[in-house]
Amino acid sequence: MPNPLTIFKNSNFWSRLPISYRGAIIIAIPAICLLATLGAWVWSRQIGIATLNRIDHTEAVINKSNKLLLALLNAETGVRGYHINRREDFLDSYRFAQSSLPATIQELDHLLKDNYQQAEQWKEIQRLVQQEMNLFEQKVKQFKQQPAGYVTDQDKALLYQGKLVMDSIRKSIEELQAQEQALLAIEQLNLRNVRRITTGIQWASAWVSAFAYLAAVYLFNRLDQDLRERELQLRESNIFIDTITTKLVDGVITLNQQNKIESFNPAASEIFGYKPCDVLGKDLMVLMVDRNLSEAEKAEKINFWHSNLLETDRRWQTTGYRKDGSTVPIEISVSEMAFDDQLLVIIRDITESEATKAKLKSRADELARLSSILAKANTELEKQNQELDRFAYVASHDLKAPLRAIASLSEWIEEDLEEQLTGETLYQMKLLRGRVHRLEELINGLLAYSRVGRVKTEIETVDVKQLVNEVIDSIDPPEGFRFEVASELPIFKTHKIPLRQVFFNLISNAIKHHDCNAGQVIIAFEELPEYYKFLVADDGPGIPPEFHEKIFVIFQTLFPRDIKENTGIGLSIVKKILDNQGGMINLESNPDTGTTFYFTWPKSV
Numbered sequence: 001m002p003n004p005l006t007i008f009k010n011s012n013f014w015s016r017l018p019i020s021y022r023g024a025i026i027i028a029i030p031a032i033c034l035l036a037t038l039g040a041w042v043w044s045r046q047i048g049i050a051t052l053n054r055i056d057h058t059e060a061v062i063n064k065s066n067k068l069l070l071a072l073l074n075a076e077t078g079v080r081g082y083h084i085n086r087r088e089d090f091l092d093s094y095r096f097a098q099s100s101l102p103a104t105i106q107e108l109d110h111l112l113k114d115n116y117q118q119a120e121q122w123k124e125i126q127r128l129v130q131q132e133m134n135l136f137e138q139k140v141k142q143f144k145q146q147p148a149g150y151v152t153d154q155d156k157a158l159l160y161q162g163k164l165v166m167d168s169i170r171k172s173i174e175e176l177q178a179q180e181q182a183l184l185a186i187e188q189l190n191l192r193n194v195r196r197i198t199t200g201i202q203w204a205s206a207w208v209s210a211f212a213y214l215a216a217v218y219l220f221n222r223l224d225q226d227l228r229e230r231e232l233q234l235r236e237s238n239i240f241i242d243t244i245t246t247k248l249v250d251g252v253i254t255l256n257q258q259n260k261i262e263s264f265n266p267a268a269s270e271i272f273g274y275k276p277c278d279v280l281g282k283d284l285m286v287l288m289v290d291r292n293l294s295e296a297e298k299a300e301k302i303n304f305w306h307s308n309l310l311e312t313d314r315r316w317q318t319t320g321y322r323k324d325g326s327t328v329p330i331e332i333s334v335s336e337m338a339f340d341d342q343l344l345v346i347i348r349d350i351t352e353s354e355a356t357k358a359k360l361k362s363r364a365d366e367l368a369r370l371s372s373i374l375a376k377a378n379t380e381l382e383k384q385n386q387e388l389d390r391f392a393y394v395a396s397h398d399l400k401a402p403l404r405a406i407a408s409l410s411e412w413i414e415e416d417l418e419e420q421l422t423g424e425t426l427y428q429m430k431l432l433r434g435r436v437h438r439l440e441e442l443i444n445g446l447l448a449y450s451r452v453g454r455v456k457t458e459i460e461t462v463d464v465k466q467l468v469n470e471v472i473d474s475i476d477p478p479e480g481f482r483f484e485v486a487s488e489l490p491i492f493k494t495h496k497i498p499l500r501q502v503f504f505n506l507i508s509n510a511i512k513h514h515d516c517n518a519g520q521v522i523i524a525f526e527e528l529p530e531y532y533k534f535l536v537a538d539d540g541p542g543i544p545p546e547f548h549e550k551i552f553v554i555f556q557t558l559f560p561r562d563i564k565e566n567t568g569i570g571l572s573i574v575k576k577i578l579d580n581q582g583g584m585i586n587l588e589s590n591p592d593t594g595t596t597f598y599f600t601w602p603k604s605v
Contacts, residue, residue, distance in 0.1 A: 026219045029212040037205035044198035051191045057111060058184040064108045065173045071097040071104065072132060076166060079136050080159075083143050094136055101129065121176055128169045135162045251347035254337070255284060259306070262342070271330070271349050273323035284345065287320055317350065329354045406432070457495045464489035464534075467496065468523050471503045477511050480518025489525055490532050492603060498577045499601060503536070505570040506597050510538035530603060531583065537596035543589040552585070574599070 017025075071093075078093035105126060112122045139158050251268030253261055261284060264276040272279075272287055279286060289301045320330040331348045414421065414429050421429070468485055477483075503523075510521045522537040543551065552575040578585050578599055585599040 023223070026216050026223070029215055030209065033205055033209040033212050036208070037202065040198060040201035040205065044194055044201075047194045048191060048198075051187050051194065054187045055184060055191070058180045058187065061108065061111050061180045062177050062184075064104055064111065065177055068101065068104050068108065068129070069170060069173050071101055072129065072166065072169060075133075075136055076162065079139050079143075082140065083159075086143070091140065094140065097136075098133070101133070105129065118176065118179065121172065125169060125172045125176070128165055128172065132162060132165045132169060135165060251345075251349075253284065253345040253347065255334075255343040255345060257342070259284060259343070268347060271322075271328060271347060272320060278323070287347075288318065290321055291325070320347070457497045459493055460496050461491065461493050462496045462499060463491045464499075464525070464532075467500055468503055468507075471500060471507055475504070475508050475511065478517050480516070481511060481514075482520045484520065484522045486524040489523075490527070492532075494601065495581070498581060502574050502577055502599065503534075505574050506536040506599075509570055510536060510540065510595070514538060514540040516540075528600070531600040532603060533598060533600050535596055535598050537594060539594040542591040542593070543587065543595050545589075548587060548589065 074093035075097035078090045081087070081090035082094075108122065109126075112118045135158060139162070142154065142158070249267055251271050252263070252265040253268055254263040256262045260281050261279050264274070264279055269275060274287075283302075285302045285305060288305055289298055291298075293301065315331055315333045317329070317331050320328045320332075322328060329350050331350050333346050335344050335346075336342075337344050410429050410432050414426065465485060465488075468489065472483055507521060507523075511519070520539050522535070524535050524537075526533040526535075551571050575585060578601075582602050583600040585597060587595060587597045589595040
């Protein structure tokens with residue numbers, strides 16, 4: 001019997017490498033050759049392009065400098081000819097130089113700017129060219145003022161000076177061209193060397209590629225031989241596998257071609273209580289079918305498992321039967337082995353997992369029961385809210401009707417007894433009607449406060465600037481009030497009605513509690529990452545610091561109701577709406593600058 005620990009031992013390094021590594025090496029050899037060839041071609045191409053560019057640059061410098069010198073020589077010839085016969089057509093070459101030299105100078109300036117030594121030399125040439133052109137201009141102006149053939153000492157001096165400058169230009173350009181010619185020779189030599197090196201690399205790559213092909217064929221043969229050897233070794237490894245299965249916590253059973261138990265590891269013995277000698281050679285169904293069933297029921301069960309369990313590759317959860325007749329919940333899977341047409345059966349005791357599932361199911365049932373109770377409670381709460389809405393509507397209607405009657409009766413009494421009523425009585429009658437109106441507004445405010453958060457509103461696109469303008473129009477403020485609304489207010493999707501109520505209450509409060517019949521109200525905003533921050537500011541009397549928190553409490557007012565009619569509900573409605581929408585409100589107030597309310601409104605709902 002071979003030792004399982006020495007089955008795969010081999011002294012050859014290539015044979016010990018994993019097959020994936022060997023395949024990668026075989027593929028890598030020609031790939032590296034190809035990459036080397038490609039790299040050499042790219043390198044030579046780049047070097048060649050760079051060298052050709054430098055050659056083109058050198059030739060361009062030579063051509064442009066020749067063009068510059070030729071234009072100056074032609075201009076000098078034309079000026080001399082004009083001096084002799086005063087014919088204007090002789091100045092064509094001078095005028096052409098005037099128009100073409102700036103572009104030529106600019107091109108040469110661009111070509112020579114990267115070479116410090118040549119750049120300094122080129123600056124001197126530019127200075128000389130400019131000096132020569134200035135001399136040409138002086139000559140032409142002077143010659144135009146003299147008759148033909150007339151030559152003065154000044155003319156001779158100008159001509160001689162122009163000759164000296166032209167000689168300097170010619171000498172400087174010749175030196176510049178000599179440098180460029182030397183560079184051109186060097187670059188041409190470099191180009192020949194690059195082409196020679198590239199040719200050598202390509203020949204070397206060709207030889208290496210041929211060697212790589214032979215090496216790949218040899219390595220493929222070695223790989224095929226190793227695979228055949230491993231196939232033989234795999235059959236001998238069954239002993240090694242048996243050794244491993246004895247250490248597994250799961251039951252491992254192998255079945256032969258007749259579906260009879262061939263091996264039974266210790267974990268399977270522990271699960272079912274059988275010793276290997278008790279079940280070897282028997283059908284697997286001895287572990288799957290209750291022995292207390294009738295023969296017909298046993299046959300039905302065995303046929304079911306033979307047609308499903310042993311012919312499919314999936315996991316089953318079922319009941320196993322121990323030697324002592326007790327049952328055990330198991331998970332079983334059967335798969336074909338790669339040799340000898342055997343089947344491998346893996347069995348796991350899932351007693352603990354089944355107990356855990358039972359606990360989870362119990363908790364899930366409890367959660368479902370609680371969810372059902374909560375759903376019923378929500379339904380009942382919704383019904384109660386509907387009943388509360390109906391009650392509030394009926395109660396408000398029933399309360400408002402007698403209040404309107406009291407107000408009307410007080411007006412009728414005042415009309416009927418107008419001559420008999422004293423000033424004090426008239427005041428009391430007006431006070432009575434004021435109390436009636438206050439009570440009616442209080443009822444309306446309570447209704448609005450109770451509906452905040454309970455009345456569902458649709459989400460729609462809201463143009464806040466348009467909404468603010470609509471609120472101002474609905475309030476109908478006194479003519480003395482000015483409104484400064486930001487030029488750009490946001491447009492976004494949100495609940496329009498609650499936002500309108502917030503702006504309505506804040507703007508109407510700014511007007512109602514102002515100490516004058518004229519004032520200013522400012523509406524602006526600031527965009528934050530998740531919110532819009534709005535402000536409503538006025539220039540009214542301000543709110544003392546001790547009331548900054550109290551004003552948001554329902555029924556709280558700054559002044560006694562005998563002095564100023566107010567329900568004390570408006571700001572509490574604003575606070576409740578913002579709490580429901582996920583926003584916040586605060587204020588800054590100063591007796592000198594009025595009051596500014598800040599509130600945030602979420603960008604998304």
